[in-house]
Amino acid sequence: MLTLSNINASYGDVQILRDLSLTARSGETLCLLGRNGAGKTTTLKTIMGLIRAKSGSITLDGEELTTLPPHEVPKRGIGYVPQGRRLFAEMTVAENLEIGLMTRGRGRAVRERMLDLFPVLRERYRQISGTLSGGEQQMLAMARALCLEPRVLLLDEPTEGLQPSMIALIRDVVVDLKQTDVATILVEQRVDAVLSIADRVVFIENGQSREEADAETLRANPDLVRRYVGIA
Amino acid sequence: MIRSIVLHIVVIAGLFLIESFLLEHYAYHHGNLARILVLATYAVGYNILFGYTGLLSLGHAMFFAAGMYGCALLIRIGEWSIAPAFFVGVLCALTLGLIVGFLALRTIGVGFMIVTLMFAQSIYLTALYYNEYTRGDEGFSIPQTVRSIGGIDLTDPTTRYFAALILFSICLLMSLALVQSKAGRVLIAIRENEDRTRMLGFNPFRYKLFALVISAGMAGAAGAAYAVLFGYAGATFASVQYSIFPLLWVLLGGPGTTLGPLLGTILMFYLVDLASGSIMPGLAALVENNFGIEAPGLASAYLLLVGLALVLLVLFAPKGLLGSVRERWVPWLP
Numbered sequence: 001m002l003t004l005s006n007i008n009a010s011y012g013d014v015q016i017l018r019d020l021s022l023t024a025r026s027g028e029t030l031c032l033l034g035r036n037g038a039g040k041t042t043t044l045k046t047i048m049g050l051i052r053a054k055s056g057s058i059t060l061d062g063e064e065l066t067t068l069p070p071h072e073v074p075k076r077g078i079g080y081v082p083q084g085r086r087l088f089a090e091m092t093v094a095e096n097l098e099i100g101l102m103t104r105g106r107g108r109a110v111r112e113r114m115l116d117l118f119p120v121l122r123e124r125y126r127q128i129s130g131t132l133s134g135g136e137q138q139m140l141a142m143a144r145a146l147c148l149e150p151r152v153l154l155l156d157e158p159t160e161g162l163q164p165s166m167i168a169l170i171r172d173v174v175v176d177l178k179q180t181d182v183a184t185i186l187v188e189q190r191v192d193a194v195l196s197i198a199d200r201v202v203f204i205e206n207g208q209s210r211e212e213a214d215a216e217t218l219r220a221n222p223d224l225v226r227r228y229v230g231i232a
Numbered sequence: 233m234i235r236s237i238v239l240h241i242v243v244i245a246g247l248f249l250i251e252s253f254l255l256e257h258y259a260y261h262h263g264n265l266a267r268i269l270v271l272a273t274y275a276v277g278y279n280i281l282f283g284y285t286g287l288l289s290l291g292h293a294m295f296f297a298a299g300m301y302g303c304a305l306l307i308r309i310g311e312w313s314i315a316p317a318f319f320v321g322v323l324c325a326l327t328l329g330l331i332v333g334f335l336a337l338r339t340i341g342v343g344f345m346i347v348t349l350m351f352a353q354s355i356y357l358t359a360l361y362y363n364e365y366t367r368g369d370e371g372f373s374i375p376q377t378v379r380s381i382g383g384i385d386l387t388d389p390t391t392r393y394f395a396a397l398i399l400f401s402i403c404l405l406m407s408l409a410l411v412q413s414k415a416g417r418v419l420i421a422i423r424e425n426e427d428r429t430r431m432l433g434f435n436p437f438r439y440k441l442f443a444l445v446i447s448a449g450m451a452g453a454a455g456a457a458y459a460v461l462f463g464y465a466g467a468t469f470a471s472v473q474y475s476i477f478p479l480l481w482v483l484l485g486g487p488g489t490t491l492g493p494l495l496g497t498i499l500m501f502y503l504v505d506l507a508s509g510s511i512m513p514g515l516a517a518l519v520e521n522n523f524g525i526e527a528p529g530l531a532s533a534y535l536l537l538v539g540l541a542l543v544l545l546v547l548f549a550p551k552g553l554l555g556s557v558r559e560r561w562v563p564w565l566p
Contacts, residue, residue: 048431074433082431088424091417099421102414103433128563148433 001025002047002078002152002183007056009046009207016042017207019056024152024183029174031186031194033229034204040187041083043204044154047185048080049073060151075103079150081141083157083187089130093121096129096140100147114143117173135166142173152183159193171197191225203228233412236490236566240408243491244401251393262389268501269396270457271481275493276403277450278478283487284411285443286423287337290345290475291352292451294332297359297470299325299452304465305365307374314381318456325452326445328355333444337437340426352475359467371466379463392461399457400494403450408490410446411566419443420488451478480538484545486552490566495553503541507534 002024009017016039024030032040045051047058049070058065060076068076088096097114101107115122118139124132129140138158145153155174159167167190174197177184188194194201195215203211205228218225247269254262274296281287303321306312312320336347359366366372379386386392410416418439421429426436459465468474477500478493485496516530549556558565 050427050431069435071430071433071435074431080431082428086425086428088421088428090424091420095417098414099417099429100432102418144432 001061002185003057003059004043004047005057005059007043007046007058008054009042009051010054011042011051015207016051017046017053020204020207020209021056022202022209022212024185026151026181026183027178028199029178029184029186029197031188031198031201032204033188033191033194033201033225035229038204039207040204041156042207044080044082044156044185044187047073047078047154074148074150077148077151078154079145079148079152080154081138081145081156081158083160087129087132087137087141087144089128091129092126093124093129093132093140094126096144097121097147100144103148110147110149114146117146117176118143133166135162135169138162138166138170139173142170146182150182152185153177154185154187156187157189158186159188159190167193191229195219235564236408236412239565240404240490243494244397244404247397247400248394251390251397255390255393259389262393264501264505266389266393266396266461268497269393269400270454270461271477271501272494272497273396273400273403273457274451274454275478275481275485275497276400276407276490277447277454279482279487279490279493280407280410280419280450281443281447282479283482283489283492284416284423285419285440287440287444288345288479289348289444289447290472290479291332291348291350291355292447292478293470293472293474294348294352294355295325295329295448295451296455296458296474297355297467298328298448299455299457300459300465300469301359301366301455302452303456304372304374304459307378307459308372309365314379314386314460318453318460321456321459322449322452325455326449329445329448329452330441332448333441337440337444349472349475352470352472356467356470356472359470366465366467369467371464371468374459374463374465376463379460386461387463395461396457399453403453404490404494406446406450408566411490415439415442423488480542483542483552486554486556486558489552489554489558492552492554499553500538503538504534507537508532511537 004020004022007017007020020043032043034040042051046053049068053066063076065073065076097111101110120136121140121143124136129137132140158170171193174184195218198215200212200214201218202209213224254265278292281289299321302324303317306317306320332351336344339347360368376387384391386395418429418434422436422439430436455469481496481500482493484500485492512530512534516527519525519527519530551559554565
């Protein structure tokens with residue numbers, strides 16, 4: 001279980017997160033919803049240690065992450081797929097996966113699992129990743145993060161700029177992850193996507209976690225979404 | 233992977249076989265190629281840092297000079313024999329690489345370029361300041377009589393050529409092994425996206441330091457070999473010019489290709505040689521004869537031609553010659 005307690009974080013003098021608290025449990029999909037600039041991406045970056053929390057605590061199954069250098073956080077079991085995918089564009093699909101596998105040192109079985117999860121990557125295995133379509137790149141970015149065998153997967157707008165068929169595929173994978181013990185924290189602008197895959201939603205406003213609801217409640221109460229996001 | 237190894241073995245074998253032909257028919261080029269192989273070793277080291285890790289150093293001459301002076305001063309002042317002096321020279325470069333890397337790698341991008349340049353300038357000025365030992369820009373020569381290992385005369389052209397080839401081959405194969413190793417993959421990943429590499433659980437600082445030390449070691453080996461094989465050490469080799477040269481060689485041959493540094497060094501060496509020896513003096517004479525304009529500066533302005541070549545390179549082959557070959561025709565080229 002990943003727990004954020006009273007996290008404060010800033011970009012220079014500008015404070016972004018204010019006493020933000022949330023919890024992601026094993027096997028659940030937690031979505032962060034909020035307007036642009038609310039602090040969703042900053043929350044993910046703070047979990048990864050890319051932005052230092054000024055105060056508060058981030059723990060994974062009781063282990064403190066706040067003081068770790070950023071490169072140690074993935075080793076503790078947190079995978080991160082940033083907005084815009086950020087692949088190693090000049091490397092092949094195989095090499096991108098290999099880099100992901102190296103940290104854990106358990107190669108073949110995990111790689112096969114990833115290729116089963118994303119069959120299109122098997123077809124494109126020797127292709128330079130920069131030449132993949134947007135959806136395929138997103139799948140590779142997710143597969144590479146999953147190569148770390150994380151306990152928590154952070155996804156920052158994974159469906160951004162993708163065609164509907166690809167969005168459906170990504171959604172299916174996120175749903176499949178629920179069958180494992182992986183907790184997924186998803187930042188997503190598409191409310192329909194959120195409502196179809198989320199177990200719980202945390203609304204973030206001005207860097208604070210304002211309200212929390214399960215997907216059932218939100219589907220029955222679109223006003224809540226409208227209040228924090230402006231659309232429903 | 234096998235075809236990459238075969239390709240490198242073929243290149244090394246070619247350089248081995250061409251020696252006797254060159255010595256018999258083209259003695260001038262024989263001497264040039266021995267020098268090129270030593271300089272290409274320097275470029276191979278530079279390529280590990282710049283081509284594969286994405287770190288542009290403007291101060292690599294300090295490592296070349298550390299190897300050169302570490303070796304040459306021990307021979308001249310300490311009266312050491314060649315072999316231990318050579319290894320101490322390499323050790324000097326490795327140690328300097330570790331110290332500079334530890335400090336300079338706290339910066340990135342332009343900051344790294346400036347910091348490495350400043351360190352190199354400090355080394356260059358130190359070499360000039362301790363003129364009584366280094367003899368500054370004038371430099372000093374190492375007597376022919378001491379330039380031998382176990383009775384093998386390193387001043388003999390054939391021996392010198394093969395000694396340079398052995399050093400180059402070792403560094404080239406090390407570079408190939410590194411690039412195809414897991415650590416090499418991480419270096420390339422850092423070049424592509426450092427933050428992303430960190431988010432996959434790697435410590436970029438540690439890997440960059442590793443690349444810098446290996447690169448410095450190869451530069452130092454080239455510097456020490458230059459002193460031993462050509463019998464000369466001078467502060468010119470610590471100047472900024474010798475930091476720019478490997479960058480140009482690598483850019484021309486193809487950054488991030490193992491054989492690019494060799495190709496770039498050969499082409500740039502002969503471009504400078506031809507431009508300064510015949511093309512630019514010929515152009516100056518042409519201008520004078522046809523237009524009656526005296527252009528004494530034109531004869532020595534060979535860098536104009538080098539600059540033109542680089543502009544054309546950037547326009548038509550921005551990934552360097554072998555980089556373009558890999559992109560268009562040979563995707564497996566390491």
